[in-house]
Amino acid sequence: MSTAVLVIDVQQGLCEGEGAAHGVPxxxxxxxxxxxxxxAAGVPVLFIQHESGPGYLAHGTPAWQLAEGLHHTPGDLRVRKTTPDSFLRTDLGKRLQALGVRDLVICGMHSEFCVDTTTRRALALGYPVRLVADAHSSAGNAALSPAQVIAHHNATLSNISSFGPRVTLVNTAELQFG
Structure with a gap:
């Protein structure tokens, strides 16, 4: 298998309340x-879940669970992480290596934190990335609206060339496997 999908931090606690990501449905x-x-194409799907200590996004809490309505199957893989980098102090790299993965499709939350950091780390590790341009989101911040954060990261990540491997933007409707 040469491709894997990383779905980053689409967890209930990031989909509701004051800090909810934009456009969750x-x-x-x-x-x-x-x-x-x-x-359907036999491509592995890995759900990455962020966790913190006691309180917000603590392992096993309702906020830590995958978001309501997000489809997952017993064959999907799960990775627990504690930093914005899905590779740091996790077994993600070993899992991808064992699966023979050579390129990644990345989507999820939050555009400016875990999606950005994981995408850059993937490039540094030699993985070309297809970033699903309409399948990552943000809650925004004091300077930028969520839509601006998303657009900024689509533009920025797809223009990085110094790692060698590149980010290619693709919309959900255009994404193909195989």
């Missing part, structure tokens, strides 16, 4: 389309 629809296509 549409995002989950897009993610379900991406992962269904991947499974």
């Amino acid at each position: 549409q995002l989950i629809d897009h993610l379900n389309t991406v992962t269904a296509r991947a499974r």
Whole structure:
């Protein structure tokens, strides 16, 4: 297998409340389309879940669980992480290596934190990345709206060339496997 899909931090606690990511219902629809296509093509799907200490996103809490409405199957893999980098202090690299993965499809939350950091780390490790341009989101911040954060990261990540491997933007409707 040469491709894997990483669905980053689409967890209930990031989909509700004051800090909820923008456009969650549409995002989950897009993610379900991406992962269904991947499974149909025999492409592994890895759900990455961020966790913190006691309190917000603590392992096993309702906020830590995958988001309501996000489809997952027993054959999907799970990776627990504690930093914005899905590779740092996790077994993600070993899992991808064992699966023979050579390139990644990345989507999820939050564009400016875990999606950005994981994408850059993947490039540094030699993985070309297809970033699903309409399947990552942000809550925004004091300087930028969520839509601006998403657009900024689509533009920025797809223009990085110094790692060698590149980020290619693809919309959900255009994403193909195989």
